[in-house]
Amino acid sequence: MRRTFFLFVSTFITFSTFYGQGGISAKLKELAVPNSPAFIIVDLTPSVFQTPNSPKEFILGVAQSYQQSSDGFPQNYSAEFTPYWWINPSGRNVYSAVGLRTTKDSEGRITAVGKENPFSGLKFATVSVAFLSKDLIPDTAKVNQKIFSVGVKATIVKIHSKKYGVSLEKSINHWHAAAVEEFTNNREIQDKLARYNGDKEEEYQQKLLDHFKTERTGEIVKEITNVISQKPLFSWDMAAAFATYGISDSVWRTGRSGIWTTVSTYLPLALDEERNPKNYLNLNVVFRYLTDKYQLNKQKQIVSGNSVDAGGKFAMEFDKLSVGIEALHRFKNGKADAQNRTVGVINYKIADNLYLRGAFGKNFNTANKLIALFGINWGIGSETVKL
Amino acid sequence: MDSYKVGNGNQHIRLTADVSTLGFASSRAISIDLDSDEPGIPVANSDDASGDIINKSIGTASSLARKRLSILSRIDLFGTLEERKAEYKSLTATYLLEKGTDGKKEFIKPVKTAHQNHTRAFLHKKIDLTD
Numbered sequence: 136m137r138r139t140f141f142l143f144v145s146t147f148i149t150f151s152t153f154y155g156q157g158g159i160s161a162k163l164k165e166l167a168v169p170n171s172p173a174f175i176i177v178d179l180t181p182s183v184f185q186t187p188n189s190p191k192e193f194i195l196g197v198a199q200s201y202q203q204s205s206d207g208f209p210q211n212y213s214a215e216f217t218p219y220w221w222i223n224p225s226g227r228n229v230y231s232a233v234g235l236r237t238t239k240d241s242e243g244r245i246t247a248v249g250k251e252n253p254f255s256g257l258k259f260a261t262v263s264v265a266f267l268s269k270d271l272i273p274d275t276a277k278v279n280q281k282i283f284s285v286g287v288k289a290t291i292v293k294i295h296s297k298k299y300g301v302s303l304e305k306s307i308n309h310w311h312a313a314a315v316e317e318f319t320n321n322r323e324i325q326d327k328l329a330r331y332n333g334d335k336e337e338e339y340q341q342k343l344l345d346h347f348k349t350e351r352t353g354e355i356v357k358e359i360t361n362v363i364s365q366k367p368l369f370s371w372d373m374a375a376a377f378a379t380y381g382i383s384d385s386v387w388r389t390g391r392s393g394i395w396t397t398v399s400t401y402l403p404l405a406l407d408e409e410r411n412p413k414n415y416l417n418l419n420v421v422f423r424y425l426t427d428k429y430q431l432n433k434q435k436q437i438v439s440g441n442s443v444d445a446g447g448k449f450a451m452e453f454d455k456l457s458v459g460i461e462a463l464h465r466f467k468n469g470k471a472d473a474q475n476r477t478v479g480v481i482n483y484k485i486a487d488n489l490y491l492r493g494a495f496g497k498n499f500n501t502a503n504k505l506i507a508l509f510g511i512n513w514g515i516g517s518e519t520v521k522l
Numbered sequence: 523m524d525s526y527k528v529g530n531g532n533q534h535i536r537l538t539a540d541v542s543t544l545g546f547a548s549s550r551a552i553s554i555d556l557d558s559d560e561p562g563i564p565v566a567n568s569d570d571a572s573g574d575i576i577n578k579s580i581g582t583a584s585s586l587a588r589k590r591l592s593i594l595s596r597i598d599l600f601g602t603l604e605e606r607k608a609e610y611k612s613l614t615a616t617y618l619l620e621k622g623t624d625g626k627k628e629f630i631k632p633v634k635t636a637h638q639n640h641t642r643a644f645l646h647k648k649i650d651l652t653d
Contacts, residue, residue, distance in 0.1 A: 220608045220609075220612065221612075226542075227542045227543060227544055228542075228543070228544070228547075228571070228572035228573075228574075229543070229544060229545060229546050229547065229571050229572065230571070230572065231544075232544035232545075242538075242576050242577050243540070243574070243576060244569070244574070244576040244577075245569070245570050245572055245574075248570075307546065307570075307571045308570070308571070310546050310571060310598070311546070311548050311568070311570055311571040314546070314548035314571075314596060314598075315548055315550070315567050315568075317596075318548070318550040318564075318567070318594070318596070319564075322552075322561060322562065322564075323561075325550065325552055325562060325592060325594050326552070326554060326561055326562045328592060328594065328646055328648075329552060329554045329562055329590055329592030329648060330554065330556060330590075332523075336633050337633050337634075337635060340633050340635050340644065340646055341635045341637075344635060344637055344644045345637055345638075347596070347637070347642075347644070352546075352598060356546065356598050356600060359546075359600075360600055363600075
């Protein structure tokens with residue numbers, strides 16, 4: 136336990152140092168229950184279904200399994216980050232951020248804003264790593280292995296309703312017109328900034344612009360973020376991950392690698408919610424190809440094998456509560472197998488920025504077949520503002 | 523202090539401000555006479571929420587000489603606090619003046635400040651225009 140904790144702390148410090156130049160840090164209250172490929176590959180996540188999510192710059196995740204809570208402290212940690220935030224490509228603008236196509240002239244001037252770009256989620260592909268303690272070798276010894284896994288995921292296609300793009304463009308143009316008016320209302324502030332010749336210019340600007348008065352733009356931003364938070368009618372996600380097991384203190388062996396794809400649809404539950412739906416019927420289909428060096432065959436021998444998992448998920452998502460069930464069937468080495476995974480997943484919003492998440496059910500024929508995972512999300516927010 | 527030699531002729535000086543952000547951005551450029559108490563004169567605005575001002579005339583060289591150009595960009599950031607902080611860090615702008623005696627001249631590093639819990643940011647650039 137101490138070693139795992141030490142490993143985690145070391146890793147966290149490494150990450151903090153690596154990203155420290157940009158001032159990035161993760162506080163305990165910002166920890167989030169992981170749903171990253173690095174966790175999914177070892178079945179240690181509430182759901183194996185990958186869905187479009189908010190591209191956080193950096194997420195540090197913890198998860199606690201009831202089966203491992205001897206001292207109540209989590210043993211499984213993951214970090215997920217979105218490289219896009221650091222590469223800072225040219226030509227970034229709010230239209231590309233919210234997924235709208237733009238046409239530009241030779242000088243780079245936006246001449247037209249078009250429909251939704253279904254591939255806009257690709258740029259927010261994420262990389263994840265995880266450090267875990269779990270018994271993934273189905274032998275007679277009930278000993279946890281140290282596991283390191285790494286994964287990537289991306290939303291390949293994301294499509295909202297036809298009104299999504301039109302509504303966003305109109306609202307964004309509305310915001311810009313209001314913002315230009317607000318410059319006029321704050322002309323004295325800009326005049327003072329322009330005339331300033333003293334030292335500590337940044338400090339002066341900070342104090343002066345704290346008094347910048349706004350009228351309509353705040354409300355318009357809220358309207359826009361409500362539109363952005365709408366779930367897609369159709370999305371296609373891809374993910375891949377690799378896990379290696381610490382068999383002993385100095386021996387690490389390849390454990391699992393896999394690639395999977397999820398197709399999702401979110402249907403608003405009430406027609407009158409068309410403008411700003413919050414309740415959805417969510418249907419997902421997933422296919423996963425997995426190679427596992429430590430599978431148990433019918434003769435109870437540990438062998439290497441391939442498997443294909445296919446299944447679906449049905450969930451009802453309400454404003455604060457989402458309840459769903461997912462089932463996966465496994466085809467091993469090209470043949471249908473008796474193994475399956477059936478899991479109920481529940482998420483409840485306790486308060487702003489505080490979520491309860493749990494998963495209970497039966498896993499494939501791994502060493503620990505029972506899934507009983509519990510976690511609390513901090514700092515993910517109301518998820519009303521997503522890119 | 524950055525400066526740009528516009529000259530004295532009737533040629534139109536052109537300004538480009540390229541704001542790089544995923545937030546909602548708008549920009550306004552004003553010229554102001556530091557030797558008088560007259561308010562600044564708006565000379566260019568952004569056309570859309572990219573906040574960019576692309577190759578716009580801001581006046582003739584003779585009308586701008588011995589004035590100061592101020593370009594203020596206001597950016598509304600959205601997302602979680604972590605996302606807003608990340609976007610604030612990567613927020614940049616470059617400025618280009620053309621058609622003056624100095625020809626094409628690029629300016630970088632505006633003064634950047636964050637406000638209201640990183641829901642808003644401002645970029646400001648001052649350039650003295652000489653004859």
